[in-house]
Amino acid sequence: MHKFKYLTFCLSLLWSLGVKAQTATFNELVWSDEFEANGALNPAWWSYDLGTGDNGWGNRELQSYTNQLANVRQAGGKLVIEAIKQNGNWTSGRVKTQGKFKFTYGRVEWKAKLAPGVGTWPALWTLGESISTKGWPACGEIDVMEYIDRLPGKVQAALHTPSSFGNTQNIGSTQVPDATTAYHIYAAEWSPTEIKFFVDNTLYYTYAPAVKDARTWPFTEDQFLIMNIAVGGNMGSEPSLETNGQKNGVDPNLTSTRMEIEYVRVYQTFKELALTGPTLVSPSAQNVTFKASQLANATYTWTLPEGATIVSGQNTSEVVINWGRKSGTVRVQMQHNGQTYTKSLEVKTKMVPSGSSFLIEGFSPIPSSFLQTSGGTFQLSQAIDALRINYNITTPNNLPAVVYELESPLDMTGYPVLQASIKTLNKSKTVALRIDLLDATGKITGGNQVFTLSPIIDDGEYYTYHFNYANAFGTGTGQVDPASISKIRLLINYGLFGSPGQDSLWLDSFSVLPAMPTTPNRASHAAATTAASGITVTWQDNATNEQSFKILKSAQSNGTYQEIASVAANTRTFTDPAGTRETFYKIQAVNAAGTASFSNIATVAGVISGLPVDDALARQVQVFPNPASSKFFLSFPAGTKVKAIRLFGLNGQEVPALVSSLTGKSTIEVTPSTLLPDGLYLCQIQTEKAMLFKRLLIQK
Missing domain, CATH: 2.60.40.10 (Immunoglobulins)
Structure with missing residues (x-):
């Protein structure tokens, strides 16, 4: 960056100079372009006037403005505006910040070396942003620097207002003998009472009309910046070289000329630190x-x-x-x-996902400060390692919802698949769910592509739902930004699809995946009934890509399940001739990509757990570190008698693990026997009186 400094004068009369001191202090640099790039101008700040304009831009000028690099470019730390004559025609450049940068009151300054050549007219100036509504000269124009080389060394400033425009009377000038060979600072300081013009911080003209109204002082609103080189025209043309009554008086030997600008800066009065x-x-x-x-x-x-x-x-x-x-x-x-x-x-x-599955939230503990509800009556509570949602919906059109705000925005660019693990018993038979994503600006997924959790799996076990949002983010101005997802909205009994009712849901986790899983969805609603030849097990098939189903059974609900049979895909029933009323069954869908998680437990006796689940004790048990790279520890309240600890993947497969001594220990070490892939695992803890479950994230 270029170094700069300018003086602020005291508020007094400088009688020795015969001018008034500055009445405003413009000490904060609020905008600048230092032209340190190469090539075209920054399009966020600059645009171009093009063509010949009306009547040669109103001045009978000769040039045609272009956006070509030959006429306007950044090079060597400077902006170059160059007028070029080819085949008798002149091209040049005129750039502006209209609609991109504007300001009211302040100091604007350019450090520039001006374009030489009789018949040329370089200018650095500002124009009222209201020109598109009020027109010119009602919008006001401030010509900070105009130079006409037919009058060597004369630099002037001018104001155009409804009271004096075109051949304006509001004009001041000074001599800068080396204006075309050396860089000088051309500046204007604009306050509510006056506009002052400087060369190298020397004041040479002040515009301060005694009566300030719309005719004399249209300078109460925003102005934008303009830089250009005109050729010929009412002001630039040299009369002795003109022909045929045209304003074409340009040195016939001149084929090109350039103005170089080192920077443009705008200062305003400092009010507060930004x-x-x-x-x-x-x-x-x-x-x-x-x-x-x-x-x-x-x-x-x-x-x-x-x-x-x-x-x-x-x-x-x-x-x-x-x-x-x-x-x-x-x-x-x-x-x-x-x-x-x-x-x-x-x-x-941002959260930037990695691995085959990335956990966003496991709801253990509940992130209460990041949860909001609306449109109904909701009660949120902890249930083992999940969020329990009890709700009462009376008006579905109010779009009842639980909204989870992510602690850090999530980049789903390469992970467009949302995975939600949810369970319900759907006792009301009214449960209807949908999940939407919101980005950091509040834009929300919707339209034709929505994540509707249908059919609802209501067998009382967690079911994993998936949806690929890749085509649901939208396009154009309404597009949801997949790189800054900040909220997940769970609509419950909503809109036209909803019905009044009250029920419960359990939300176990949100994760994202790079692609839809290829393993089959788990079977659900497993049930067991007595048959003449044993026990018949039925289930609901929720997949289209399974190749077979495994049938597994155990003598205890929390015991080890052994595979007893395999049946063909799309089969939904199996009879175990050796089954009894006390046998427990699970179903598992299988294909070449792997196995699904277990179905719910089925038994004729209707008992799905040999031991009660102790939620209160589970909340007191700590898993650390979590995430763990491999080995982890469990700490228990004093007096807890632990009988067994087992580790399972989300597909229900047990992971062999070495467990340190359980006797009289408040902290127990668990070491998986093999290197585990990153992902979510479930630790099952059997105490003397209850069964506990804790979630563990393996992340290397």
């Missing part, structure tokens, strides 16, 4: 920029979250940071003229 930068970053993001109000002679101290480091800019108003992996606060402290100012910005780190 801090800008992204509020959402990726983990370990590189070269992230944060900017504070820039004041001359101010000192800056930056404080960053853990893991973030400053690459450049320490002790300045602008820092470039390499981010860490955690969300946190970026804070800047500025000291200026004996005063200390502080500003903070909360920055969240």
Whole structure:
């Protein structure tokens, strides 16, 4: 960045100079372009006027404006505007910030070397943003610098208002003998009472009409910036070279001329410390920029979250940071003229998924501060390692919902599949569910592509639902940003599909996957009845891609299940000739990609658990570390008598593990016998009186 400094004068009369001192202090740099890139201008800030305009842009000018690099380009740390004559025709450049940057009151300054050549007319100026509604000159025009090389060394400033425009009387000039060979700073300071014009911080003209109204002072609203080189025209043309009554008086030997601009800057009066930068970053993001109000002679101290480091800019108003992996606060402290100012910005780190499955939320414990409800009566509570939702819906059209706000926004760009593990008994027979995603700006998925959880699996066991949002984010201005998903909305008994009712749901987890799973969905609603030749087991087939079903049974609901048979795909019944009323059954769908998780337990006796589940005790048991890379520990309240600990994958398969001594221990070590893939696992703990379940995330 270029170094700069300018003086602020006291509010008094400088009789020796015969001019008034500055009446406003413009000490904060609010916008600038330093032209440090190469090639075209930044399209976020600049656009182009093109063509010849009406009557040569109203001045009978000769040039045609283009957006070609030959006429307008950044090169060598400068903006080059070049007028070129080819085949007797002139092209040039005129760029503006209209609709992109505007300001009311302040100091605007250009550091520029002007274009030489008799017949040329370079200008640096501002124009009222209201030109599109009020027209010219009602919008007001401030010509900060105009140069006509037929009058060598004469630089002028001019104001165009309804009271004086075109050949305006509101004009001032000064001599800059080397204007076309050296860089000078051309500036205007615009306050509510006057507009002052400077060359190299020397004041040479002030416009301050005694009566300020719409005719003399249309300078109460935003202005935008313009830079251009005109050729010929009412002002630029040299009369002695004109022909046929045209304003075409240009040096016949001139074929090109250029104006070079080192920077343009806008300053305003400092009011309060500002801090800008992204509020959402990726983990370990590189070269992230944060900017504070820039004041001359101010000192800056930056404080960053853990893991973030400053690459450049320490002790300045602008820092470039390499981010860490955690969300946190970026804070800047500025000291200026004996005063200390502080500003903070909360920055969240995106969750960027990895592995074959990425857990967003396991609801253990319940993230209460990140849950909101609306449209009905809801009671949220902890149930083992899940969120229990009791609800009473009276008006489905109110879109009853539980909304989970992610602690950090989620990047689903490469993981468009949402996986939700939910269970219900659907006693009311009214349960209707849908899941929507919201991005950081509040845009929500919807339209023709929605995640409707249908059919509802209501066998009292967790069922895993999947939906691929890749085609549900939309396109164009209404597109949901998959890189910043911030909320998950679970609609319950909603809209036209909903019915009034009260019931319960259990929400076990939200995860994302890179693609839809290829393993089959689990069978559900397994039931056992007595038959003449044994026990007949039936179930609901929820897959279209299974190749067979395994039938497994055990003498205890929480015992080891052994496979007793395999039946063909799409089969929904099996009779076990050796079964009894006390036998427990599970069904498991199978295909070449793997096995589904177990179905619910079926038994004629109707008992699905040999021991009661103790939710209160489960909440007191701690798993650490969690996530774990392999080995983990369980800590228990004093006096808890543990009889067995077993580890299962989500597909129901038991994982062999070495468990340290259970006798009299409040902390027990569990070491899987093999290296486990990343994912979610369930730890089953049998005490003397109850059965407990704890969730474990393996993540290396």
